[in-house]
Amino acid sequence: MKGKGNKFLIGGIIVFLAIGSLAFASLQNSTSFFLTVSELKQQESSLYGKPIKVNGEVVPGSIEDNIGERTLLFTITEGGQSLSVVFYRGTVPDNFEAGREVIVDGKLNTDGIFEAHTIMAQCPSKYDPELLESGQEG
Amino acid sequence: MADIGHVALILALVASIYSMFAYILGRKGTNPALAKSARNGLFAALGLVSLSVIILTIALITYDFEFKYVASYTDLELSLLYRISALWGGQAGSLLFWAWFISLFSVMAALWKRDAIQKLQPYALAVIMVVQVFFLSLLVSVSTPFSKLFPVPVDGAGMNLLLQHPGMLLHAPITLIAFAAFTIPFAYAIAALLSRKLGNEWLVSIRRWTVLAWLLLGVGNILGAWWAYTILGWGGYWAWDPVENAGLMPWLFTTAFLHFSLIQKRRHIFKIWNLLFIILTFNLIIFGTYIARSGILASVSVHVFGDHGLDPFFLTFFCITLLGSIALLFYRRNDLRDETTSIQLVSRESTFYLTGLLLAGSALIVLIGTIFPAITRAIAGNEIVIDAGFFDRVVGPIFLVIVLVIGICVQIGWQRAIDNKSLINRFLWPLVAAIVIIAILFIAGIREWIVLTAYFVCGFTFFSILFKWFQEIKVRNQAKVESYLKAFWKLLLGNRPHYGGYIIHLSIVIIAVGVIGSSFYESHKQSLLETGESVTISGYTLTFNGVTYEETPNLFVAAAQITVYQGDRYLGELAPQKRIVLKNGQSVSDPAIRTSLVKDLYVILDAWSEDGGTILLTVRNEPLVIWLWIGGYIFILGGLIALWPGDRRQSTLQRPQAVGLKKE
Numbered sequence: 001m002k003g004k005g006n007k008f009l010i011g012g013i014i015v016f017l018a019i020g021s022l023a024f025a026s027l028q029n030s031t032s033f034f035l036t037v038s039e040l041k042q043q044e045s046s047l048y049g050k051p052i053k054v055n056g057e058v059v060p061g062s063i064e065d066n067i068g069e070r071t072l073l074f075t076i077t078e079g080g081q082s083l084s085v086v087f088y089r090g091t092v093p094d095n096f097e098a099g100r101e102v103i104v105d106g107k108l109n110t111d112g113i114f115e116a117h118t119i120m121a122q123c124p125s126k127y128d129p130e131l132l133e134s135g136q137e138g
Numbered sequence: 139m140a141d142i143g144h145v146a147l148i149l150a151l152v153a154s155i156y157s158m159f160a161y162i163l164g165r166k167g168t169n170p171a172l173a174k175s176a177r178n179g180l181f182a183a184l185g186l187v188s189l190s191v192i193i194l195t196i197a198l199i200t201y202d203f204e205f206k207y208v209a210s211y212t213d214l215e216l217s218l219l220y221r222i223s224a225l226w227g228g229q230a231g232s233l234l235f236w237a238w239f240i241s242l243f244s245v246m247a248a249l250w251k252r253d254a255i256q257k258l259q260p261y262a263l264a265v266i267m268v269v270q271v272f273f274l275s276l277l278v279s280v281s282t283p284f285s286k287l288f289p290v291p292v293d294g295a296g297m298n299l300l301l302q303h304p305g306m307l308l309h310a311p312i313t314l315i316a317f318a319a320f321t322i323p324f325a326y327a328i329a330a331l332l333s334r335k336l337g338n339e340w341l342v343s344i345r346r347w348t349v350l351a352w353l354l355l356g357v358g359n360i361l362g363a364w365w366a367y368t369i370l371g372w373g374g375y376w377a378w379d380p381v382e383n384a385g386l387m388p389w390l391f392t393t394a395f396l397h398f399s400l401i402q403k404r405r406h407i408f409k410i411w412n413l414l415f416i417i418l419t420f421n422l423i424i425f426g427t428y429i430a431r432s433g434i435l436a437s438v439s440v441h442v443f444g445d446h447g448l449d450p451f452f453l454t455f456f457c458i459t460l461l462g463s464i465a466l467l468f469y470r471r472n473d474l475r476d477e478t479t480s481i482q483l484v485s486r487e488s489t490f491y492l493t494g495l496l497l498a499g500s501a502l503i504v505l506i507g508t509i510f511p512a513i514t515r516a517i518a519g520n521e522i523v524i525d526a527g528f529f530d531r532v533v534g535p536i537f538l539v540i541v542l543v544i545g546i547c548v549q550i551g552w553q554r555a556i557d558n559k560s561l562i563n564r565f566l567w568p569l570v571a572a573i574v575i576i577a578i579l580f581i582a583g584i585r586e587w588i589v590l591t592a593y594f595v596c597g598f599t600f601f602s603i604l605f606k607w608f609q610e611i612k613v614r615n616q617a618k619v620e621s622y623l624k625a626f627w628k629l630l631l632g633n634r635p636h637y638g639g640y641i642i643h644l645s646i647v648i649i650a651v652g653v654i655g656s657s658f659y660e661s662h663k664q665s666l667l668e669t670g671e672s673v674t675i676s677g678y679t680l681t682f683n684g685v686t687y688e689e690t691p692n693l694f695v696a697a698a699q700i701t702v703y704q705g706d707r708y709l710g711e712l713a714p715q716k717r718i719v720l721k722n723g724q725s726v727s728d729p730a731i732r733t734s735l736v737k738d739l740y741v742i743l744d745a746w747s748e749d750g751g752t753i754l755l756t757v758r759n760e761p762l763v764i765w766l767w768i769g770g771y772i773f774i775l776g777g778l779i780a781l782w783p784g785d786r787r788q789s790t791l792q793r794p795q796a797v798g799l800k801k802e
Contacts, residue, residue, distance in 0.1 A: 016499055019503065023503050026531040030525045030527045030528035032522070034511060035520075067745050067754050068666065070664070094725050094727050095724065
């Protein structure tokens with residue numbers, strides 16, 4: 001009787017070990033650092049070429065959309081620091097605009113310019129009403 | 139009116155608190171008068187919550203911008219359907235909608251008469267009331283849908299364009315109803331633990347509830363994927379975003395439960411596992427609501443929920459329910475010893491066990507991957523983010539193994555001695571079919587061994603189920619001398635949960651086929667096109683003929699006119715759009731999709747020059763995506779067949795192999 005229970009237990013442990021090792025092996029090359037602009041500036045030289053996601057706000061007036069060359073240039077800022085970003089055009093999220101919080105995914109080049117392959121603009125979710133223009137809470 | 143709604147919620151809260159205590163005091167069932175008044179409390183709460191829902195709905199329909207909620211999520215331009223959908227489209231409204239269904243389900247649970255659960259009922263209803271009190275407390279304090287504006291604005295802020303989509307009408311309410319429905323199984327699991335009635339009664343009683351909640355959540359997830367695919371313009375349907383994962387994890391744990399509970403019903407083992415799965419399901423729903431709203435995973439989620447202030451309450455409630463239920467489970471561990479009977483290695487029990495472990499394991503991986511950034515921030519200080527590829531590489535293979543196990547499992551009966559020879563016979567035709575499929579794929583030019591393996595597994599399992607089904611029909615056809623069609627129909631009606639189960643498993647394989655195809659063979663290309671220029675991708679040639687503009691009272695719409703040819707064959711016109719809301723400049727892409735059974739052509743207008751002579755166009759080739767939606771429909775069909783109310787004697791208690799297989 002007891003032996004049967006153990007058989008199940010051992011089988012279960014094997015399955016979980018297999019899943020665990022698969023997960024561990026896959027983890028090696030699928031992580032990236034998540035930093036804000038000021039955090040990135042602090043450790044800039046150690047980050048060149050590594051996969052990074054950077055969070056900051058798009059500086060108004062900095063967006064330079066060059067359809068002909070398929071590049072989008074802009075600057076993001078956070079904590080008093082700013083970072084120039086070049087995005088070789090893929091699809092820009094609909095809600096990308098000046099003043100929006102964005103996360104750029106890519107790598108930092110040695111010239112200090114961040115080369116993004118993906119832009120994530122924070123989605124104005126269904127729980128995030130646009131500010132009311134008129135009326136006050138009463 | 140707003141004040142009436144608010145007061146109704148306060149009274150509903152009072153009634154729920156009363157019922158909660160009345161059920162706790164009357165848990166032994168010795169005081170019928172108390173039980174009756176507790177039940178009246180449930181009815182009163184449902185009536186009052188319904189009243190506030192009606193008031194809010196009327197306010198939404200009649201543009202009553204005195205309601206801050208109405209002014210925040212709708213405006214004068216919004217159509218009736220989407221005004222109604224704003225009921226669950228805003229934060230406070232979604233909580234109200236959720237609480238409404240908890241209340242409705244509590245009344246249904248109270249009216250539910252079955253001898254097996256009479257002793258559990260007061261405990262279960264007390265637990266449901268605890269949950270209801272939590273939601274109503276939020277609704278009358280930090281998240282009220284009934285605050286007012288003065289002066290009353292002339293127009294509202296309007297609904298986000300992304301939300302004006304059929305997905306909003308279906309995905310959000312179905313998911314919320316599923317979340318509410320999961321309260322009932324959780325309540326009965328806790329009731330069983332509290333009352334020490336830990337036999338199979340609770341398990342058997344809640345099966346239909348759980349299947350219903352599970353089905354709704356599954357449909358909700360598929361609809362969410364469809365919504366993301368058709369509107370977000372990135373060509374994908376699943377990004378392993380925390381908000382998506384929050385809907386997937388409870389579904390995986392419940393799937394594990396639905397399998398383990400069948401073993402417990404027969405063999406009286408895995409009692410702790412089943413309780414644990416139900417507890418985890420409910421708690422992950424609460425936890426998912428917390429992570430979706432808290433911003434702790436802002437680094438990986440594109441969903442930002444602007445309502446900070448609510449998350450501490452969900453976190454507290456989550457900690458209390460999780461720790462409380464786990465502690466209770468531990469406290470009762472001596473009552474949960476398995477009545478071990480010998481289980482054969484090759485049996486349905488063992489394959490169900492394996493399936494359950496794989497499902498629970500994949501859910502754990504999704505959980506760890508989802509909260510990984512928060513963990514690394516807490517431990518190492520530096521936030522480390524996991525990309526979607528991790529989930530694909532880990533969860534993908536696990537799901538494929540599960541599909542394989544389904545195909546093996548369906549051929550193996552419950553605990554019956556099978557000699558190897560008959561086993562080989564059973565697997566012969568499915569194997570032949572699978573080999574034929576990959577041979578065809580190989581000839582068609584597919585060489586990636588991963589894809590061939592994956593489709594081999596899908597083909598094997600698909601035909602294994604069909605073959606088994608056919609055998610059952612054949613047995614009946616021979617035993618009763620009925621035509622095949624009649625035998626098929628009689629079998630289906632005679633044991634709907636069994637055949638609903640077959641159909642659901644077939645739908646899972648079909649969805650897997652779509653996921654594999656679109657994951658491995660997706661391709662895309664972005665091009666800069668001047669008027670008259672063409673781009674070619676995977677056999678399609680797209681020619682750009684200019685941009686047209688249209689202005690409605692509230693929208694500016696730019697559409698690129700594209701002609702599509704496949705080789706020399708004219709296929710039609712596509713017009714991917716970019717829509718801009720005039721009021722606030724918000725823009726939404728509306729991709730043009732040309733669907734076929736083999737592949738979708740998915741076209742996004744990224745940008746256009748001011749003169750309209752040049753556009754930046756992304757063209758994506760998305761193979762087999764339609765099979766996700768077809769699989770979704772079949773999933774619903776199977777679920778409806780399994781759940782459709784009918785002859786009780788037949789439906790829930792019938793042993794699957796009792797019909798049709800006796801002669802085997």
